[in-house]
Amino acid sequence: MSIEGTIDLFGEDTYYKKLLGFGAGIIILGVVCFIDDSRGVHPLVKLFTQILVAIIVVASGIRIDNIDIDFINQLSWKDTFYTILTIGWIVGITNAINLIDGLDGLSTGISVISSLSLLIIFSLNGSPIISIILITALGGALVGFLPFNFNPAKTFIGDTGSNFLGFALSVISILGVAKTYTAIVIIAPLIVLALPVFDTLFAIIRRVVTGKSIKAIIMPDKGHLHHKIISKGYTQKQAVLILYGISATFGMFAIILLDSGIWKALSFALMIIAAMFIGYNSIFKMKEESAQIQKEINEEIESNHKIRNDKEV
Numbered sequence: 001m002s003i004e005g006t007i008d009l010f011g012e013d014t015y016y017k018k019l020l021g022f023g024a025g026i027i028i029l030g031v032v033c034f035i036d037d038s039r040g041v042h043p044l045v046k047l048f049t050q051i052l053v054a055i056i057v058v059a060s061g062i063r064i065d066n067i068d069i070d071f072i073n074q075l076s077w078k079d080t081f082y083t084i085l086t087i088g089w090i091v092g093i094t095n096a097i098n099l100i101d102g103l104d105g106l107s108t109g110i111s112v113i114s115s116l117s118l119l120i121i122f123s124l125n126g127s128p129i130i131s132i133i134l135i136t137a138l139g140g141a142l143v144g145f146l147p148f149n150f151n152p153a154k155t156f157i158g159d160t161g162s163n164f165l166g167f168a169l170s171v172i173s174i175l176g177v178a179k180t181y182t183a184i185v186i187i188a189p190l191i192v193l194a195l196p197v198f199d200t201l202f203a204i205i206r207r208v209v210t211g212k213s214i215k216a217i218i219m220p221d222k223g224h225l226h227h228k229i230i231s232k233g234y235t236q237k238q239a240v241l242i243l244y245g246i247s248a249t250f251g252m253f254a255i256i257l258l259d260s261g262i263w264k265a266l267s268f269a270l271m272i273i274a275a276m277f278i279g280y281n282s283i284f285k286m287k288e289e290s291a292q293i294q295k296e297i298n299e300e301i302e303s304n305h306k307i308r309n310d311k312e313v
Helices: 003-009 016-038 043-059 078-099 106-125 129-149 158-176 183-192 194-211 214-218 225-231 236-260 262-312
Strands: none
Touching: 016 043, 016 158, 043 078, 043 158, 078 106, 078 158, 078 194, 106 129, 106 158, 106 183, 106 194, 106 236, 129 158, 158 183, 183 194, 183 236, 194 214, 194 236, 225 236
């Protein structure tokens, strides 16, 4: 192969260099997270590793770039802005999927739903074929794995798996919007991943306020969405399925927004909110009726027991 051919192989028109960067990031992050799962690693070491692999990905040519927003493109330091934005996106999504991995099958199922949503968005957007292949491969692998990871889990993904899922979704989502950078196309992956993103943002705010220190961000707590749902009396399976439904709703919203516009997307969101409100009220009434029936049964048992004791006396 000639020198010219070799240069072209890794040029802007190919994805070899980008895939090498993506693969190198997966290996480095996987090794550190494997050590964390087996022996334990300080959270700051993991954060540094996430930043490092994000920089490697950016250096390989994978970057959010040329967003169709005038005031951003007029910045004299727009290249630095895009680099920071890309690194922040990769590190943020990686941590978001990792932090939401608190119940059997939760992060895996949400990643399946996100992969399917992104696949549809990429197809509608005419995204590069490499992004469609990668998101299909990721989603297909997770569909086969989910039955073993769902409650009661036979296999656990650990930090290695959850960090990989977040890293893969963040990078593939950038590749998928690489052809068109309109505001809606950029926002769509964010909406798809809104559940873990919002959960992570709320966790950061909550920990800083509660711990009154930036250091509190790395301290685990029991304030995540899945903890809140379980505290309401739902089982682990029910909590996971509820969060699946919320994640699927965000995914459908993003797809409708991209395909049909904001008004149809808002109409869909309002219908889902109404359905959830009606469903919640029905479940709440069923719980009240169940509690009342159980109370009456307990009172009947106590009454019979008292009568039996009186007769014995």
